[in-house]
Amino acid sequence: MHLTLIGIGTGNPDHLTRQAMRAMQSAGLILLPRKGESKADLADLRRAILADVAPKTPIAEFDLPVRDEGIADYTTRVNAWHDAIAKVWAQTIAQHSTDDIALLVWGDPALYDSTLRIAARLNPAPEISVIPAVTSITAMTAAHAIALNDIGAPFTVTTGRQLREGGFPAGVNTAVVMLDGETSFTTLPPEGITIYWTAYAGMENEISLSGPLADTAPKIIAARAAARAAHGWIMDIYLLRRV
Secondary structure, three states, rough: EEEEEOEEEEEOOOOOOOHHHHHHHOOOEEEEOOOOHHHHHHHHHHHHHHHHHOOOOOOEEEEEOOOOOOOOOOOEEEEEEEEHHHHHHHHHHHHHOEEEEEEEEEEEOOOOOHHHHOOOOOOOOEEEEEEEOOHHHHHHHHHOOOOOOEEEEEEEEEEHHHHHHHOOOOOOOOOEEOOOOHHHHOOOOOOOOEEEEEEEOOOOEEEEEEEHHHHHHHHHHHHHHHHHOOOOOOOEEEEEEEE
């Protein structure tokens, strides 16, 4: 079996590469996950992209397993979830005769995404191709018209959980924070930190706020809550910079 993981970026169809479009059009089957009613528009967006770019490519939809939050250890919890997803993939693929399978991956398959790790669980192991995409990081920096790094300076890409547990990453003045559902920037001493925050990066309903962390944090919390209530889900990312 050949499995192609197609990065579709932040959900903006204009961000699709020609390589991604060709891969959608040539696939024998595209797997499409459903993540429940509250995130139905994510599946709808994938359907809309496929209807526009690859209307003749067959689609197989499946319900994405829910992560068991009752498992205390984070790594064990995630591994069990990935095992369940791989099992559903295999069951869905087995219902079709093609061995040329593709998946549309939100964002880029190489950046804080587990699709490659899930694919490695399939047995027999497939041949894997990866189509890169515009990332939420570049969409966020574009939204704010800022550079990701200072001249010759390093930066760190991390998660909300790591920020809560370890504070501002050591050795850098710039940190990009992903996968943060708990507004972890509120756990930091705000003095001397500027935040650049974007939700729905690259999409029609994109929201961006920036400024000193002390002043901007309450605005972000309010905007985030309102957006989540309006859409039923939210994807956001932010950059913290010591000044």
